[in-house]
Amino acid sequence: MSGFPIDEEAVRRLAALLDETGVAEIEYRDGDRSLRISARGAVQVSAPVAMAAAPQEAPPADAASPPQQAPAGAEGTPVTAPIVGTVYLQPEPGQPAFVQVGDRVQAGQILLIIEAMKVYNQIPAPSDGVVRQVLVSSGDPVEYGETLMILG
Numbered sequence: 001m002s003g004f005p006i007d008e009e010a011v012r013r014l015a016a017l018l019d020e021t022g023v024a025e026i027e028y029r030d031g032d033r034s035l036r037i038s039a040r041g042a043v044q045v046s047a048p049v050a051m052a053a054a055p056q057e058a059p060p061a062d063a064a065s066p067p068q069q070a071p072a073g074a075e076g077t078p079v080t081a082p083i084v085g086t087v088y089l090q091p092e093p094g095q096p097a098f099v100q101v102g103d104r105v106q107a108g109q110i111l112l113i114i115e116a117m118k119v120y121n122q123i124p125a126p127s128d129g130v131v132r133q134v135l136v137s138s139g140d141p142v143e144y145g146e147t148l149m150i151l152g
Contacts, residue, residue, distance in 0.1 A: 011037065023082055024119045076132050076152035079123065081142040085116035089138045099149075103131045111149060114142060125151060 014026050014037045027036040081087070089097040089112050098110050105111065105125040114121045129151035136148050 024121045076150040078147045079149040081146045085114040088113045
């Protein structure tokens with residue numbers, strides 16, 4: 001890994017973000033380099049690779065197409081994807097969904113799970129409210145910032 005210095009300040013900021021958000025893992029990409037930090041304590045740094053980017057890679061912040069936003073006319077608090085992955089609305093196959101439209105939820109209550117690289121990240125309600133809309137289905141791929149639910 002010579003020629004790819006680790007930015008210790010970036011590692012510290014990403015680790016703090018893990019603690020702040022409760023997300024299990026964060027991956028940061030800068031061109032053909034990436035840095036992944038896991039709440040389990042593992043840090044993985046990869047140097048440039050000659051392979052094509054993964055299809056679920058988050059687009060750069062200045063990409064032309066923004067993530068899916070709440071539908072026009074949707075009022076309430078959007079619940080957005082904090083990571084790229086696959087969404088699951090129930091804790092395990094065959095079990096009931098965490099929440100359904102019309103359910104009253106409390107801040108911090110688990111709404112769904114996003115699986116990213118075999119890590120299942122629980123996504124909590126950002127505030128108290130009622131589930132107004134569920135905009136995704138179990139098994140759907142989601143992107144960072146994509147609106148998943150609307151709470152009212």
